[in-house]
Amino acid sequence: MRNDAQFAKEVEAAIERIEALTCVELVFVGRRQCGNYRDVELSLAIALTAVVLAVLVYCPVELHQDLLLPVLAMTFTLAALAVARVPAVRRPFCSTARMRLQVEREARLHFADESVAATSGRTGLLVLYSTFEDELVLMPDIGVARAIESSHFHRIVHEFRVARASGVPATQRALAALDAIGAVVSGPLPPSAANPDELPNRPRFYDS
Amino acid sequence: MTRRVIAAVALALALFLALSTGDLQARLGGGQSYSRPSSSPSRSYSSSSSSRSGGGWSGSSRSYGGGSYGGSGYRYSGGGSSEPLDPLALFRILWWIFRYGWPLWLPLVFGTSIYLAFKTQIDDTVGDVRRWVLARLPTPPAALLNDSAALSRPRPDLAFKLERLRKMDPNFSEPVFLDFVHLVFARAQAARGAREWAPLAPYVSRRVIEAWEAASRPHGIQALSAVEAVVIGSAHLRDIRPFGHHAEIDVLFEANLDERHAPPGCTSYVESLFVEETWTFRRASGVLSRTPEEATSLTCPSCGSPVEVRPNGTCTFCDQPVLDGKLGWTVSTVRSWRRQRRELIDPQSLGGAEAGTRAATVLAPDLAARRRDFQARHPGFSWPEFQTHVQTAFLTLQRAWSERNWEAIRPFETDHLFQTHRFWIERYISSALTNRCEDVKVGKIELAKVSSDAYYDSLTVRIFASMLDYTLESGSGLVAGSKDHPREFSEYWTWIRRSGTGDFPEVSRPAESGTSFTSCPSCGAPMKVDQAGVCGHCGSKITSGRFGWVLSAIEQDEAYSG
Structure with missing residues (x-):
């Protein structure tokens, strides 16, 4: 997602369009992955190494004993690297609940790091999308939470997940979610007379 | 991290030691057999057979004693010679176990290391499996338990399952669900008599409908013609099973209803x-x-269109499959525990319980944090004003209860709580009893819990009060309680209010701290509300929580668990 300059432009344009109709300040953050899944990577590497060890033990072909440790070590290292680099291998072994929890935790950290609360009316709203987990988290500041029931944001995330199950591309879903956010916030939180742009509109992308 | 480092080091050391033993290497190297002791038993037999040639067993493979087996260090004491204990015997045994027992200890070390490394995840998984199994165990009926009170007690892990359900469905709201089940129960009972199931097709499963139709036709003759005057006394969440492909919620209903039977002839x-x-x-x-x-x-x-379902289970307007709980809650099972003629209230069973009044208030563990969050979201909220509102409501409700005047109760109660109170008012009336509450004094009002879901904010307060509580029977006077000695008691009252303004921006922000009981909070006209909680002047449903705090639940202190 970081390398998709076109997507970044579309997000920025969507944010500008939405903020013209509301006093809410949107902050979009894209991440490749939230948290770490090292335990899954190591577990899979250990499992694969154990399989290789069993093959070596029971294989009729003789292997010199001095090669045993290097083979196992290399197997473990390559397997760990492969699992770490190939999300499609790792994802089936990560539960949905865990992935959602890690994305939510990172959202809380980004809420502080991006200074989403630094608005005069506490009308910031963080939108975090994580590519590996394919999850979207919306985190409104208290000024937004006061005016709008959380059920609306839950519904946007739910529709995002339903569209995921239907095979809609992630970028398209993210843009649709932004439009839905605009429809929800523009009524209860209309723009002020000055409507200053207190938070940058450009999306931030992080690789780790 | 430290635990994982220790586990990784232990595992690496174990592997290294295991692989460094010559025997293991030889096995992995191509199937060479273990090296045998240097001297074979046959050689020891030949050396000892000379001493036994005079008799006994000569050349027999069963000559024992005296001979030593080879030079591998295994020495058996025997033949009259006593040898001192080997001081390194323990070490040798351990070394033997280490060298030859690796099929046992290596998996043990391996498994322990994995467990230590991923203890948290493993424990979570085991806990989930345990709860999954427990959730699927059938709830024994009260008849088996011989304890009807057990029916109304929720399972101890209900709070956990509710949280689990909210993780899957963040928009789940208990007050909304209770209002929904009240409505389904009332409509389904009416439909049971009228046998008009079409409007309820998405909400009641075909199996339940067929069972009811069969029950209404004993011996094949249609007897039940109508079900009327359905009043729900209580509806409790009994159990939640949020696992698997379907989520299930058990709701225990207590209700009054009238069945009209008209058998032919x-x-x-x-x-x-x-x-x-x-x-x-x-x-x-x-x-x-x-x-x-x-x-x-x-x-x-x-x-959202009026329900019209095709035979294949799809809506005629949107073509979506709407049966079998695919899009919303459906009644899948009905279990009847009791079905009896309505009894009069036993006046001896009346009177508030005083047990628990002296017990400490059950405070929510996250009360301070939730309160701060609530206050930040609602800076106009005033706790003293809310206490005044609660006190006024408490006194109003006690007076309305004494006068059996449900209209006075209606403006500040949710639909399902009002149904409960109306149920009991009617039971009192039918029993010719009047429960009077006089000289009501409100003591302390203590905040016990602050929570919020997708639609409602809720505040639970504990009210300490005292009053003269007695029951009169028409024609016979005092039957329970005392007119002279006040009863002290406490109750937990839960108030709810819609959070935010939602889809109705034209509606003014909900009253921060209270609601007027004398005028409609929507139009300001003198309060006139019907049984549905709708203002007779402006048509607004003032008990929806959009206009201020409404009472959602009253729990006795001995029953409240947080």
């Missing part, structure tokens, strides 16, 4: 019944709960 008659039933509501996982307005409209759960 016979005089019709009315049976006034008290029923106690558990209804299981079922829904597919991954479905988001609807808004309070949608949940209490009983329209198509997909498009």
Whole structure:
């Protein structure tokens, strides 16, 4: 997602369009992955190494004993690297609940790091999308939470997940979610007379 | 991290030691057999056979004693010679176990290392499996338990399962769900008599409908003609099973209803019944709960149109499959525990329980944090004003209860709580009893819990009060309680209010700290509200929580658990 300059432009344009109709300040953050899944990577590497060890033990072909440790070590290292680099291998072994929890935790950290609360009316709203987990988290500041029931944001995330199950591309879903956010916030939180742009509109992308 | 480092080091050391033993290497190197002791038993036999040639067993493979086996260090004491204990015997045994017992200890070390490294994840998984199994164990009926009170007690892990359900469905709201099940129960009972199931097709499963139709036709003759005057006394969440492809919620209902029977050729008659039933509501996982307005409209759960379902189970307007809980809660099972003629209230059973009044207030563990969050979201909220509102409501309710005037109660109660109070008022009336509450004094009002869900903020307060509580029977006077000695008691009252302004920006922000009981909070006209909680002047449903705090639950202190 970081390398998709076109997507970044579309997000920025969507944010500008939405903020013209509301006093809410949107902050979009894209991440490749939230948290770490090292335990899954190591577990899979250990499992694969154990399989290789069993093959070596029971294989009729003789292997010199001095090669045993290097083979196992290399197997473990390559397997760990492969699992770490190939999300499609790792994802089936990560539960949905865990992935959602890690994305939510990172959202809380980004809420502080991006200074989403630094608005005069506490009308910031963080939108975090994580590519590996394919999850979207919306985190409104208290000024937004006061005016709008959380059920609306839950519904946007739910529709995002339903569209995921239907095979809609992630970028398209993210843009649709932004439009839905605009429809929800523009009524209860209309723009002020000055409507200053207190938070940058450009999306931030992080690789780790 | 330290635990994982230790586990990794232990595992690496174990592997290194295991692989460094010559025997193991030899095995992995191509199947060479273990090296045998240097001297074979046959050689020892030949050396000892000379001493036994005079008799006994010569050349027998069963000559024992005296001979030593080879030079591998295994020495058996025997033949009259006593040898001192080997001081390194323990070490040798351990070394033997280490060298030859690796099929035992290596997996043990391996498994322990893995467990230590991923203890948290493993414990979570084991806990989930345990709860999954427990959730699927059948709830024994009260008849087996011989304890009808057990029916009304929720399972101890209900709070956990509710949280689990909210993780799957963040829009789930208990007040909304209770309002929904009240409505389904009342409509389904009426439909049971009228046998008009079409409007309820998405909400009651075919199996339940068929069972009811069969029950209404004893011996094949249609007897039941109508079900009327359905009043729900209580509806409790009994159990939640949020696992698997479907989520299920058990709701225990206590209700009064009148069944009109008109068998052909016979005089019709009315049976006034008290029923106690558990209804299981079922829904597919991954479905988001609807808004309070949608949940209490009983329209198509997909498009909101009036329900018209094709034989294949799809809505005629939106073509979505709406049966079997695919889009919303459906009654999948009804279990009847009690069905008896309505009894008069036993006046001896009346009177508030004083047990628990002296007990410490059950405070929510996150009360301070939740209160700060609530205060930050609602800077106009004033706790003293809210206490005044609670006190006024408490006094108003006690007076209305004494006067059996449900109209005075209606403006500040939710639909399902009002149904409960109306149930008891009617039971008192039918029993010719009047429960009087006089000289009511409110003591302390203590905040116990602050919570919020997708639609409602809720505040639970503990009210300490005292009053003269006695019961009169028409014609015979005092039957319970005392007119002279006040009773001290405490109760937990839960108030709810819609959070935010939602889809109704034209509605003014909900009253921060209270609600007027004398004028409509929507139009300001003198309060005039019907049984549905709708203002007679402006038509606004003032008990929806949009206009201020409404009372959602009253729990006795010995029953409240947080």
